[in-house]
Amino acid sequence: MAIAIVIILLVIGSVIFHLMSPWYFTEIASNWGIIDDTVSITFWVTGIVFIIANLFMAYAIIKYRHRKGHKAKYEPENKKLETWLTVVTTIGVVAMLAPGLLAWGKFVDVPEDAHIVEVVGQQWQWSFRYPGEDGQLGTVDARNISIDNPFGMNPDDPLGQDDIVIDTNEFRLPIDQPVKLLVRSKDVLHNFTVPQFRVKMDLVPGMVPYLWLTPTRTGTFDILCEELCGIAHHAMRGKVIVEEEKDFNAWLAAQPTYSQLRAQNYKGDAVAGQALYQTCSACHGVNGEGNQATNSPKLTGQEDWYLKRQLHYFKTGVRGTAENDVFGKQMAPMVAVLPNEKAISDVIAYITSLPDNPAPHTVDGDIDSGEGIYLTCEKCHGKNGEGNWSLRAPRVAGMSDWYMVTQLKNFRHGARGAHPDDSTGYQMTSMVLSLTEKKVNDVVAYMNTFE
Amino acid sequence: MEITLIFLALLMAFVVGWLIKQSINTRPWAEEGVIGYDHAGGPLSWPAKKVGLAAFLAVVTSLFMLFFSAYNLRREYPDWAALNDPDILWLSTLLLLLASVFYQKASNAAKRSEESGIRVGLVMAGVFTFCFLAGQVWAWQIIHEQGAFLASNPANAFFYILTGLHALHILGGLWVWGRSTIKVWSGEEAYKVRLSVELCSVYWHFLLVLWLIMFYLLLST
Amino acid sequence: MAHVALADKGQELSHPHSWITQYVWSQDHKVIGIQYMVVATLVGLLALVMSGMMRLQLGFPGTFTLIEPNEYYQFVTMHGMIMVVFMLTAFFLGGFGNILIPLMCGARDMVFPYMNMLSFWVYLLSVIILVASLFVPGGATGAGWTLYPPQAITPGTPGADWGILLMLISLAVFIVAFTMGGLNYLTTALQARTRGMTLMRLPLSVWGIVMATILGLLAFPALFVAAIMMTLDNVLGTSFFMPAVNILGEQLEHDGGSPILFQHLFWFFGHPEVYIVALPMFGIASDLISTHARKNIFGYRMMVWAIVAIGGLSFVVWAHHMYVSGMNPYFGFLFATTTLIIAVPTALKVYNWVLTLWEGDIHLNVPMLFAIGFIFTFIHGGITGLFLGNVAVDVPLSDTYFVIGHFHMVMGVSPFLVVFGGLYHWYPKLTGRMMNVTLGKIHFWLTFLGTYAIYLPMHYIGILGVPRRYYANGVTDFMPESVATINSSITIAALIVGGAQFIFIYNLIASLFKEKDAGGNPWNATTLEWQTPDTPPKHGNWDDELPVVYRWAYAYSVPGADKDFIPQNEPPSDKTGKE
Numbered sequence A: 001m002a003i004a005i006v007i008i009l010l011v012i013g014s015v016i017f018h019l020m021s022p023w024y025f026t027e028i029a030s031n032w033g034i035i036d037d038t039v040s041i042t043f044w045v046t047g048i049v050f051i052i053a054n055l056f057m058a059y060a061i062i063k064y065r066h067r068k069g070h071k072a073k074y075e076p077e078n079k080k081l082e083t084w085l086t087v088v089t090t091i092g093v094v095a096m097l098a099p100g101l102l103a104w105g106k107f108v109d110v111p112e113d114a115h116i117v118e119v120v121g122q123q124w125q126w127s128f129r130y131p132g133e134d135g136q137l138g139t140v141d142a143r144n145i146s147i148d149n150p151f152g153m154n155p156d157d158p159l160g161q162d163d164i165v166i167d168t169n170e171f172r173l174p175i176d177q178p179v180k181l182l183v184r185s186k187d188v189l190h191n192f193t194v195p196q197f198r199v200k201m202d203l204v205p206g207m208v209p210y211l212w213l214t215p216t217r218t219g220t221f222d223i224l225c226e227e228l229c230g231i232a233h234h235a236m237r238g239k240v241i242v243e244e245e246k247d248f249n250a251w252l253a254a255q256p257t258y259s260q261l262r263a264q265n266y267k268g269d270a271v272a273g274q275a276l277y278q279t280c281s282a283c284h285g286v287n288g289e290g291n292q293a294t295n296s297p298k299l300t301g302q303e304d305w306y307l308k309r310q311l312h313y314f315k316t317g318v319r320g321t322a323e324n325d326v327f328g329k330q331m332a333p334m335v336a337v338l339p340n341e342k343a344i345s346d347v348i349a350y351i352t353s354l355p356d357n358p359a360p361h362t363v364d365g366d367i368d369s370g371e372g373i374y375l376t377c378e379k380c381h382g383k384n385g386e387g388n389w390s391l392r393a394p395r396v397a398g399m400s401d402w403y404m405v406t407q408l409k410n411f412r413h414g415a416r417g418a419h420p421d422d423s424t425g426y427q428m429t430s431m432v433l434s435l436t437e438k439k440v441n442d443v444v445a446y447m448n449t450f451e
Numbered sequence B: 001m002e003i004t005l006i007f008l009a010l011l012m013a014f015v016v017g018w019l020i021k022q023s024i025n026t027r028p029w030a031e032e033g034v035i036g037y038d039h040a041g042g043p044l045s046w047p048a049k050k051v052g053l054a055a056f057l058a059v060v061t062s063l064f065m066l067f068f069s070a071y072n073l074r075r076e077y078p079d080w081a082a083l084n085d086p087d088i089l090w091l092s093t094l095l096l097l098l099a100s101v102f103y104q105k106a107s108n109a110a111k112r113s114e115e116s117g118i119r120v121g122l123v124m125a126g127v128f129t130f131c132f133l134a135g136q137v138w139a140w141q142i143i144h145e146q147g148a149f150l151a152s153n154p155a156n157a158f159f160y161i162l163t164g165l166h167a168l169h170i171l172g173g174l175w176v177w178g179r180s181t182i183k184v185w186s187g188e189e190a191y192k193v194r195l196s197v198e199l200c201s202v203y204w205h206f207l208l209v210l211w212l213i214m215f216y217l218l219l220s221t
Numbered sequence C: 001m002a003h004v005a006l007a008d009k010g011q012e013l014s015h016p017h018s019w020i021t022q023y024v025w026s027q028d029h030k031v032i033g034i035q036y037m038v039v040a041t042l043v044g045l046l047a048l049v050m051s052g053m054m055r056l057q058l059g060f061p062g063t064f065t066l067i068e069p070n071e072y073y074q075f076v077t078m079h080g081m082i083m084v085v086f087m088l089t090a091f092f093l094g095g096f097g098n099i100l101i102p103l104m105c106g107a108r109d110m111v112f113p114y115m116n117m118l119s120f121w122v123y124l125l126s127v128i129i130l131v132a133s134l135f136v137p138g139g140a141t142g143a144g145w146t147l148y149p150p151q152a153i154t155p156g157t158p159g160a161d162w163g164i165l166l167m168l169i170s171l172a173v174f175i176v177a178f179t180m181g182g183l184n185y186l187t188t189a190l191q192a193r194t195r196g197m198t199l200m201r202l203p204l205s206v207w208g209i210v211m212a213t214i215l216g217l218l219a220f221p222a223l224f225v226a227a228i229m230m231t232l233d234n235v236l237g238t239s240f241f242m243p244a245v246n247i248l249g250e251q252l253e254h255d256g257g258s259p260i261l262f263q264h265l266f267w268f269f270g271h272p273e274v275y276i277v278a279l280p281m282f283g284i285a286s287d288l289i290s291t292h293a294r295k296n297i298f299g300y301r302m303m304v305w306a307i308v309a310i311g312g313l314s315f316v317v318w319a320h321h322m323y324v325s326g327m328n329p330y331f332g333f334l335f336a337t338t339t340l341i342i343a344v345p346t347a348l349k350v351y352n353w354v355l356t357l358w359e360g361d362i363h364l365n366v367p368m369l370f371a372i373g374f375i376f377t378f379i380h381g382g383i384t385g386l387f388l389g390n391v392a393v394d395v396p397l398s399d400t401y402f403v404i405g406h407f408h409m410v411m412g413v414s415p416f417l418v419v420f421g422g423l424y425h426w427y428p429k430l431t432g433r434m435m436n437v438t439l440g441k442i443h444f445w446l447t448f449l450g451t452y453a454i455y456l457p458m459h460y461i462g463i464l465g466v467p468r469r470y471y472a473n474g475v476t477d478f479m480p481e482s483v484a485t486i487n488s489s490i491t492i493a494a495l496i497v498g499g500a501q502f503i504f505i506y507n508l509i510a511s512l513f514k515e516k517d518a519g520g521n522p523w524n525a526t527t528l529e530w531q532t533p534d535t536p537p538k539h540g541n542w543d544d545e546l547p548v549v550y551r552w553a554y555a556y557s558v559p560g561a562d563k564d565f566i567p568q569n570e571p572p573s574d575k576t577g578k579e
Helices: A002-020 A033-063 A079-108 A245-254 A258-263 A270-284 A304-316 A326-337 A341-353 A367-381 A401-413 A423-431 A437-447 B002-021 B048-074 B088-111 B115-145 B154-185 B190-219 C002-007 C019-024 C029-059 C069-105 C113-132 C163-191 C204-235 C259-292 C300-316 C331-357 C366-389 C391-397 C401-431 C437-464 C481-514
Strands: A115-122 A125-130 A164-166 A170-174 A179-185 A190-193 A200-203 A210-213 A219-225 A237-243
Touching: A002 A033, A002 C366, A002 C437, A033 A079, A033 C331, A033 C366, A033 C391, A079 C331, A079 C391, A115 A170, A115 A190, A115 A200, A125 A237, A164 A258, A170 A245, A179 A190, A179 A200, A200 A210, A237 A245, A237 A423, A270 A326, A270 A341, A304 A326, A304 A341, A367 A437, A367 C069, A401 A423, A401 A437, B002 B048, B002 C204, B002 C300, B048 B154, B048 B190, B048 C163, B048 C204, B048 C259, B088 B115, B088 B190, B115 B154, B115 B190, B154 B190, B154 C204, C029 C069, C029 C113, C029 C481, C069 C113, C069 C163, C069 C204, C069 C259, C069 C401, C113 C163, C163 C204, C204 C259, C204 C300, C259 C300, C259 C331, C259 C366, C259 C401, C300 C331, C331 C366, C331 C391, C366 C391, C366 C401, C366 C437, C391 C437, C401 C437, C401 C481, C437 C481
Parallel strands: A115 A179, A170 A237
Antiparallel strands: A115 A125, A125 A164, A179 A210, A190 A200, A190 A219, A219 A237
16 A cells, blocks of 8 residues: 555655746757757656656555455456557557657757857867868877977878867857857767757767757856766866857957967076076075975976966966965966066076975875875876876975975865866866865875985 | 668567567456466577577677678778778688588588588588688788778778778687587487587577678778 | 487486585586576675665765766676676576476476586686676776776776776686576477477476577677677777777777777677567566466467567667667668657557456565556566657757666566565575565565655656766766756665665565475465475476376366366366376
């Protein structure tokens, strides 16, 4: 008896849950309303089956539950009933399948006037490429990938010279224009998903799958990776901004092309940088060795691209503006001494020319426990803490350990990495959720064992 | 995956056909009483080992068909560089054919309970099988010397893996072969090895057919 | 005739004398079945604990600081692989298959008892290798149970050094074990049925298990092939699945391989694998429902044909797991159609279960509660499958929590309810004792309601777009605060359900000592396993004579009979049977 009543309650409860659920499709932002319609049809058909089948079962249990003297009927089969049920089921299935196939027919048929954008995935970042004026993308090859050519562009391909390469996790689309997104992976499988667009597709290395859509609503939407791609899968985020065509065109025109980017590869002048470094040396030390007393980390030995990014962050308020980032807030005004791009490159050139000695060890912790924790860290920061340009992960070996303790705590408590434009910081915040104070000390103590 | 699907379709057709023949369509609740062994739907009259072997051969077929499917899918890709198949493979084919023939002779002799026939058949089958394996090793040597290493091209990798897996199955068969050979030479009576010789001969024919398909596949690409 | 000797091989059985040969190196199919069940349960508990750790992370991120992303992805992988392969497949086929096939067919044992014993020990070896992978440098693989390359064998994934290799080896060893066992189950059911046991007189449990065995024998080779090729890619640098890739800034040597090829092979195994679990579940559920409703299973012939049809169709639907994998999108039309066709025989099975209850005499015993719970969860899991099978509907839902909710309902909760129901049902036969009813009911209600509280909301956060396999959801523009709240409540439900399983384990052990004698046939069932001369059945199952079968397996409430069941081996009263 109880089971029959519970089943009835579950059916009613499920229907109420369905109707009251605060979680349903996000407001759609593309032309794929037909997919939502198909989902609704499927909900209707299956919902009716769910309700009828379960209520009938509950009724049968109540009506035919065991009572004294009651005997079951002997009925091996009922051909007519079974045929009838088969027919009804088939009709229900067709009712769901037909609109589904129609919708899919639209998906495989890309409109001819769709413009092309390439979405590039790698562990655990997004980047993007527009074909430029010629409307065609240049060829690429995973073998060309290097720190100066993260897209793996073929430098000799004339079609690629005017390609617009966007090496950040954010790209833009004009509203109401069909776009064919070519999705390409440099390393493993990823999946390009924007929930509001409804359609998604895997990025497969060695081939270039595609999807198409017409954005129908302006706004900023999250890009998620929905194919397990390694340890920071959940931290692989991007943004797509849908905007009016003229805004889009203005933005696109301001982006450098591949050939322009190649031309402006300024390496920095260490001599000019030495003068600029005078201000820095007060805290970070004349040899960039850092100073715990002034909470200034060691700089030498750190990768130039990392220093550059952090200086940019301080300059643009991405870093050093959070309320609880005490020392970051001290640093932020100091970068005013670096007025422009050239100054930043120069001072970094000088810092990287300084002699690099390992920082002294000041942190105590359980090295064995730290080794286990570091299994997560090593995927980006390297087995020996050497850092990795491709993952934008700074070096940790031989750097100021007390500083890393502070920063790990900052990441965990939102003092760093919480700014919406700090994409690498966001990744760190997603990785350190479980790093308690003790674990922080342990893992930093383990990092101190690197040569 | 077409190859595998065709194989499975045939197999399913066989299963369904057999089930129909086994009168799956009777109305079991309607008939009460003992039904004899010869009644449709009763247990198979084959020995259990024969049924087991048939099922095992279906498993092995599935395994190789999947490899062949993978082979066909992979060779569509542009980096595929066809292998220069060594001529020794023709000789190997002949050797395996002879082994199969002699195994059949041994099996026939076992049915007639001729111990001497079994002995000769088994030994000859064994000798040719070992020659076949030697030929395969030689073929490996030749393509290795051509510079066709395992990792250098998928065509090579498939060559090694397919022939290697086939050879492993032959080695498994040789283990059973060894046991029956020792038995007949130590004077066991024919009926004691009859089943194992008969089943092994089936297994050898199966491996021969498998090799022919594989050889055709290797030659055609 | 040869088969008579084989079916009736009483004299060939080596009767064990010492404890070791009786319980450890046993060739008795019942002992082997129990060994399978014990190992599968232990490894299943490990996977359960892992899911608890994952739920604590997801429900309370940053509060329970138990696991790092590294462990999270390892647990995701191990939980999935263990539950699907090492727990459910092993439990249904190695456990129930071993115990039920010979008993229900009226045989003395499996036809190849020695190979049967080997099958268990090789299975144990595969489990040991799998568990060992947790302790090697770098730990177990975190590639997800689908093990997709390039990710599975490249260093951005946990356990890319040793974990993945051990996983592949463990799977290969498992497949060997399964093949040895599977050949036995199939041959026994074909060949060692007792006199009068025609195919159409077999209980549906045997049909389900045997069809699942056939699927396993034909589908596991696909996993085997994929495992071999991936091992070679990993260890020897071939390029079956590996294209030219730049991993973590470094160019690898591979070139030209196809990751999609692996997915085809994997799902060619992976989809039939769903039915390897589902068909025994269907069969056992049918028998539980029929026995406890005291009514013949409705539409027996249709049920048999549905099992065969589902088994056959399960080989032509695999690419519905790959709608957004980048394969040729035109395949979507084909596979959506085949997938929705398979819904028809599956739906018919559900109707027939419900119609078996109709006009029955329903005894709500503990096994029956589980069977009814199963019908409910299976309906739920089945209809959500219609969403995911239909290509256009699948696109927004794939790789979200909708998928997690769906397959846990259909392949997690449903088979487990049947496993539990089956254990409450057959425990008296295997031990001679009943199981405690009160504990059984507590176990049922906590499990049944608890799992629904876990998985129903998951479908909805999936529709919202919450992705699966995420260590943390992080900050997004589309997830409201309430997602975190429901995640916490899901975790609490999961912990309750997890805890309830320990009640069950306690019941299993305590009932051995505390409960009353069951007698030979406590449920008044018709099938042969309840008619053995001894309870628990001795090695060899039957006395000198094998039982003779006179009727089908569902002679419940036959009009005119004095009892409401007639055992399959009870001679007809009117002597109409022809000798």
